[in-house]
Amino acid sequence: MKKFAFAVTAASGAAAVIANHEAEASTQHTVQSGDSLWSISEQYGVSVDEIKQNNNLDNNMVFPGQVIEIGGSDQDSSSNNSSQTSGGSTHTVQSGESLNVIASNYGVSVDELMSANNLNGYLIHPGQSLTIPNGTGTGGSGGSGNGATQTPNTGSSSASDANLYDWGQCTWHVFNRRAETGKPISTYWWNADHWASNAAADGYTVNNTPTAGSIMQNYEGPIGHVAYVEQVNPDGSILISEMNYNTPPGTVDYRTIPASQASSYNYIH
Known part of the structure; x- marks a missing residue:
């Protein structure tokens, strides 16, 4: 009986090792x-x-x-x-x-x-x-349904294919990120401190509620600042990407805004 018990224990131990190895192989x-x-x-x-x-x-x-x-x-x-x-x-x-x-x-x-x-x-x-899901090929642009669904009016937004903002500035970065995610914006919103008002005039929703893909805007410094909201975390904090804030122009930086401060900024959807 002792030998039998030992054999069972040894087999169980081997199975546990194998199971543990398989679990480790697929850990994320x-x-x-x-x-x-x-x-x-x-x-x-x-x-x-x-x-x-x-x-x-x-x-x-x-x-x-x-x-x-x-x-x-x-x-x-x-x-x-x-x-x-x-x-x-x-x-x-x-x-x-x-x-x-x-x-x-x-x-x-x-x-x-x-x-x-x-x-x-x-x-x-x-x-x-x-x-990669087994999609139906319904969306080449892939931009529909993300974040707010309001679309800009024609006019100033019609020439948004070209980024005319100064290279490496916060406005230049945000313009590019919106284009990358299939939600282009106007290239004529001027300095960052004018973005909220100009975006509202173009038909975008502007409020104090962040969503992934929205644009964070404030009036810091002489001409304001904008950043791209990469994600909203479960605790209410937000992860933003930006340029020319804590880094030199042209260098992307990431910063987490605490939930207690997130609602104090404007967000363009």
């Missing part, structure tokens, strides 16, 4: 505010280099909302090969790509892409693996 971690590659590696008992290799990261920067694969290098490799050779069910984000670009390439809408990947904002990063 969603980056939280304050996370770093080092803290994530410590949490899961893996090396920073292993995480970078499995996620095709060429630096140590991670962002809130980013999905990190922990372990499972063989699975990652097969997924990447599948996406590269057959354009199957996954896509590895490349530098310069946006959700709108990826959705258009696969004939799905941005809404479908966000739903399939549980995204609550438009922020994606190089090396991130996205699930």
Whole structure:
């Protein structure tokens, strides 16, 4: 009986090891505010280099909302090969790509892409693996249904294909982000401190409620400031991307605005 019990215990232990290995191979971690590659590696008992290799990261920067694969290098490799050779069910984000670009390439809408990947904002990063839903090809632009649905009046917004804002400024960045997500804006709203009034005149909704894809606007400094709302977090805080605020012109920066301050800004939808 003792030998039998030992055999059962040994078999159970082996099964547990196998099950644990399989669980580790498919572990995903969603980056939280304050996370770093080092803290994530410590949490899961893996090396920073292993995480970078499995996620095709060429630096140590991670962002809130980013999905990190922990372990499972063989699975990652097969997924990447599948996406590269057959354009199957996954896509590895490349530098310069946006959700709108990826959705258009696969004939799905941005809404479908966000739903399939549980995204609550438009922020994606190089090396991130996205699930491509079996779309019906209904949306090349992929911009419908995201955020507010009001469309601008004709006139000043009709020439919005060209970004005429000063290169590297906050206005230049926000214009580009809206274009990338399929929701272009006017190139004639002038300095940031005029954006709320000019947007309202063009038929956009302007209020104090942030949504993913909306434009945050304030009157800080001599000519105001605008930023792009990448996502609204469950606690009410918001993640924004911007230029020329804490960084030099042309450099994108990310900042989290606490929930207690979020409602004090204007938002253009």
